[in-house]
Amino acid sequence: MSTGAGSHSVLTGASVIQAVEYNVTRAMNAVTVSRQGHSVERAPEVRAAKRSPMAISGAQPTAGLPGLSALIVAIAERGDRAAFATLFNHFAPRVKSYMLRLGADGQLAEELAQETMLTVWRRADGFDPARAAASTWIFTIARNLRIDAARRGQRMKHDDPFDETIAPDLPDAILSAAQDETRVASAIGQLPLDQARVIREAFFSDKPHSEIAAELGLPLGTVKSRLRLAMARLRGLLGEAA
Amino acid sequence: MTPRRHPISDRLIEYAAGSLNPERRLVVGAHVRVCPACAGEIAIVEAVGGVLIDALPAVEMHEDALALALARIERPAPPRREPAPGIQGWIDAPAAAVESARRRRRWAAPGVWVAPVIGGPYGRRSYLLGIGPGISVPRHTHLGSELVCVLKGAFEDRGEIYGPGDFCESDEDVEHRPRVTHGGDCVCLVAVDASLVARDWLGRIFQPLVRI
Numbered sequence: 001m002s003t004g005a006g007s008h009s010v011l012t013g014a015s016v017i018q019a020v021e022y023n024v025t026r027a028m029n030a031v032t033v034s035r036q037g038h039s040v041e042r043a044p045e046v047r048a049a050k051r052s053p054m055a056i057s058g059a060q061p062t063a064g065l066p067g068l069s070a071l072i073v074a075i076a077e078r079g080d081r082a083a084f085a086t087l088f089n090h091f092a093p094r095v096k097s098y099m100l101r102l103g104a105d106g107q108l109a110e111e112l113a114q115e116t117m118l119t120v121w122r123r124a125d126g127f128d129p130a131r132a133a134a135s136t137w138i139f140t141i142a143r144n145l146r147i148d149a150a151r152r153g154q155r156m157k158h159d160d161p162f163d164e165t166i167a168p169d170l171p172d173a174i175l176s177a178a179q180d181e182t183r184v185a186s187a188i189g190q191l192p193l194d195q196a197r198v199i200r201e202a203f204f205s206d207k208p209h210s211e212i213a214a215e216l217g218l219p220l221g222t223v224k225s226r227l228r229l230a231m232a233r234l235r236g237l238l239g240e241a242a
Numbered sequence: 243m244t245p246r247r248h249p250i251s252d253r254l255i256e257y258a259a260g261s262l263n264p265e266r267r268l269v270v271g272a273h274v275r276v277c278p279a280c281a282g283e284i285a286i287v288e289a290v291g292g293v294l295i296d297a298l299p300a301v302e303m304h305e306d307a308l309a310l311a312l313a314r315i316e317r318p319a320p321p322r323r324e325p326a327p328g329i330q331g332w333i334d335a336p337a338a339a340v341e342s343a344r345r346r347r348r349w350a351a352p353g354v355w356v357a358p359v360i361g362g363p364y365g366r367r368s369y370l371l372g373i374g375p376g377i378s379v380p381r382h383t384h385l386g387s388e389l390v391c392v393l394k395g396a397f398e399d400r401g402e403i404y405g406p407g408d409f410c411e412s413d414e415d416v417e418h419r420p421r422v423t424h425g426g427d428c429v430c431l432v433a434v435d436a437s438l439v440a441r442d443w444l445g446r447i448f449q450p451l452v453r454i
Contacts, residue, residue, distance in 0.1 A: 081312065088311050093300030100301060110304055114311060121315045132285070136292030143260035143291070151264045174282040178289040185293045203259045203294050209252075228251050235286055 068134035069127075076124035087134075088117050095142045102146060102206045112149060116142045131170070133181040177238035187237035195230035198223055245277045245407030249389075253411070254280055258287030265360050265368040265433040268336055272391040272431050273409040276333050332393045332429065333406045339393065339431050343370055353377050359431070368433040373397070375428075378421040386435025387413040395428030397421060 071087050074080035092113045099109035119141050127137050170178075177183055188196060201212045201223075213223040249257075249270055256262045257270045274280045304310075326340050338359055347357040353374030361367025366386075370393075373379070389411050396405040399420040404410050412418060422428040 081315070084315060085308060085312065088308055092303050092307060092311070094295055094298045096303060097298040097301040098295050101298070109301070110307070113303065114307065114314070117311050118314050122319045133289060133292050135296040136285075136289045139291040139295045140288055142295065147260055147264065147267065170278060170282045170285055174285055178285040181289070181293055181296070184286075184289045188290060188293055199290065200294060202255055202261065203291050206261065224252060227255060231251055231255060231283075231287065234290060235283070238286060 069129040072120065072124050072127045072134055072137070073129060075121060076127060084117075084121055087120060091120075091135075091138050092117050095138070098139075098142055098204070099146060101204045104146075104149075108149070112142065112145055115145050119145065129179065131175055131179060133179050133184070135181060136178065173239060183238060184234075187234050190237060191230055191233060195226050195233065198226045199230050202227055243406060244279075245273060245405075245409065247402070247404055247408040247410060248277065248280055249273060249409050249411065251283065253389075254283045255287055258284045259291060263366065265366055266389055268338060268360060268368050269389040269391050269431050269433040270409070272333075272336050272339065272393065273407060275336070276407040329394075335393050335431070339370060343372075343429070347372070353427075366433075366435050368431065370429060371432055372427060372429045373422045375422055375426055376424050378419055381417060381419040383417040384412060384414050384434060384436070387411060388435075389433040391431045393429045393431055395426050396423045397428050397430070398423055 068087065068090070071080070071083040074083040075087075095116045096109045096113040099112045100106070104112060116138065120138060123141070127134075132140075188199070191199070197216070198212070201216070202209075205212055205215075207215075209223055209227075210220050213220040216223065218226075253262070253266075253270050254274075257267060257274065262270060274284060326337055326344075328334055329340055329343060332340075342357040342359045345357075346359075347355050347370070350356045354377065355370075355372040357370040357372075359368045359370060361369075375395075390404070390409070392404050392406055392408045392410075394406060396403055397420045398404075399410065399418055400416075403423065
């Protein structure tokens with residue numbers, strides 16, 4: 001993979017706030033979609049624009065499955081192509097964005113986004129809405145396919161990139177926290193800016209922590225300890241509410 | 243049996259974010275699949291990843307992208323590979339490790355076998371190391387770090403016992419001489435950044451033979 005110049009720009013404080021606010025808005029939208037049903041296919045940006053920022057505050061109950069999860073379940077249960085199209089329109093452009101950030105060129109990013117969505121279709125029966133949010137599940141597919149693509153050049157005999165997803169049973173408190181996008185998004189929103197920043201970098205920079213540290217102009221130890229603090233804080237926030 | 247020794251949280255974050263190299267990923271993953279506590283940590287980090295990817299600005303796909311995707315889903319899916327049966331006496335191990343043990347194992351010294359999993363005989367790689375009861379690995383240190391997950395049996399290192407599923411990371415500041423306990427043989431999945439640096443005469447003889 002080539003690294004696009006400028007694709008790892010250092011985030012300003014303001015853009016982190018925007019990103020975090022956007023996260024929360026997005027998560028709320030996911031809830032909204034489920035209430036509206038998903039027969040209407042609308043660009044997420046349009047929905048985002050229609051949401052009032054006031055909707056961010058206050059814990060809205062997530063009765064039933066959040067909409068995007070229900071779409072995956074519809075694929076698993078009845079091969080619902082309209083549900084797939086809605087998921088594709090929402091996630092493919094974001095998965096492509098993720099791949100580009102991690103240094104894929106346009107063509108590879110497009111292919112990996114396609115591959116991710118094809119995997120969503122084929123493995124929909126393995127999605128458990130009680131275990132993970134739709135976005136989490138799709139993130140792990142995209143991540144695994146990216147790792148798999150990166151090592152295709154190696155001599156290693158190919159093994160199943162999803163072999164690792166056989167995970168042990170998780171504690172209920174963690175399951176209920178982690179599958180709830182709204183809660184996770186609001187927990188991220190409560191992180192101090194410097195912690196939110198290192199978290200983003202950990203996901204969207206294909207670089208060792210030492211290089212991230214150099215880019216942020218911080219000592220390596222500081223980046224590591226911020227990352228640990230951020231995770232401990234998220235764990236606390238999600239655990240408390242359980 | 244639940245593992246008692248775990249990776250530091252940095253490794254779990256890197257695992258969940260997808261930034262570990264494949265060699266390390268394999269070893270951390272071997273621990274995680276038998277460790278509910280670490281799997282829980284990872285589930286939280288992955289949920290953060292989900293929220294972040296969902297919040298990324300959409301990048302335009304090719305104009306025919308959806309049509310292509312809808313055509314692709316109509317094609318028959320390739321048959322899913324049945325997971326190979328595990329190995330008697332091991333923890334539930336990654337398929338790549340099981341396959342290596344079955345096909346690539348070779349005796350390296352009396353009581354010691356190795357099987358490469360990722361990479362060749364030198365440099366960054368992961369491999370399986372099987373050692374008989376009571377045998378010590380000669381004193382050594384590392385260039386870069388060494389990640390180990392115990393798949394079977396137990397070894398003792400610096401006063402601690404590492405049993406099935408346990409995870410152990412040693413960096414270049416550590417000079418050690420792990421010894422397999424007397425209960426039975428021990429199989430470890432190991433990832434290293436570079437070859438070991440032998441610290442005694444035995445190691446200097448042992449190392450070229452075993453190439454670990």
